[in-house]
Amino acid sequence: xxxxxxxxxxxxxxxxxxxxxxxxxxxxxx
Amino acid sequence: xxxxxxxxxxxxxxxxxxxxxxxxxxxxxxxxxxxxxxxxxxxxxxxxxxxxxxxxxxxxxxxxxxxxxxxxxxxxxxxxxxxxxxxxxxxxxxxxxxxxxxxxxxxxxxxxxxxxxxxxxxxxxxxxxxxxxxxxxxxxxxxxxxxxxxxxxxxxxxxxxxxxxxxxx
Numbered sequence: 001x002x003x004x005x006x007x008x009x010x011x012x013x014x015x016x017x018x019x020x021x022x023x024x025x026x027x028x029x030x
Numbered sequence: 031x032x033x034x035x036x037x038x039x040x041x042x043x044x045x046x047x048x049x050x051x052x053x054x055x056x057x058x059x060x061x062x063x064x065x066x067x068x069x070x071x072x073x074x075x076x077x078x079x080x081x082x083x084x085x086x087x088x089x090x091x092x093x094x095x096x097x098x099x100x101x102x103x104x105x106x107x108x109x110x111x112x113x114x115x116x117x118x119x120x121x122x123x124x125x126x127x128x129x130x131x132x133x134x135x136x137x138x139x140x141x142x143x144x145x146x147x148x149x150x151x152x153x154x155x156x157x158x159x160x161x162x163x164x165x166x167x168x169x170x171x172x173x174x175x176x177x178x179x180x181x182x183x184x185x186x187x188x189x190x191x192x193x194x195x196x197x198x199x
Contacts (some may be wrong), residue, residue: 004197006144008169008182009137020136022057023156027149028142029174 031060031074038065055133143174153182157189172197 010020032052037045049061060077062069149171157164167189169182182191 004143004179005139005141005174006169006171007137007139008171009135010164010165010167011133011135012160012164012166013133015136016160017134017136017162017181020156021138023152024138024140027144027152028140029145 031062031077032056033062033064033067033069033074035064035067037063143172143176146173146176149173153184153189157184161188170194 008024034045034048034052040048045063052059052061062073089136090157153167157167167182169185170179171182171191173180175195176193178193179195179197181194182189183192
């Protein structure tokens, strides 16, 4: 079984944390 | 420790400006100016640069409740804030201090595969709308039915990425 953990980091100013977090979660295969 | 690279591509005034902004975020870190990332390894390795007392002096809440994991498997870390202060720069001894920095990082992680048909439209839309605020984004992603790591990176409104190598088993 592959060890596959997706990781992504955003760096910036005034980042919309909720928008990014929820958007990323919506891309996860259910 | 902070490396300011590609210093040969900017003027000394621009370089000083960048250093001042970095100093506004972290006044203690050792700064190195580099060109083509050239620096002796003994200048960056084994320096014992992590000093908890110094961090607590800078960020009294460093070990507090604000540094936590939430949202299932995802980490969400906030960076340095000066949100309550005016957006301006002023000089102390010739060194400008900036209080308009709202630098943040948001790190996300999931053990579940991602759907590329959802991820790419989402990230495209995100960087189109928030691109000016997103200085960098980088990631290593696992898509469904894809045995290779996908390395993603973006600068402002330009996302990019490519397959790299298979995931380790």
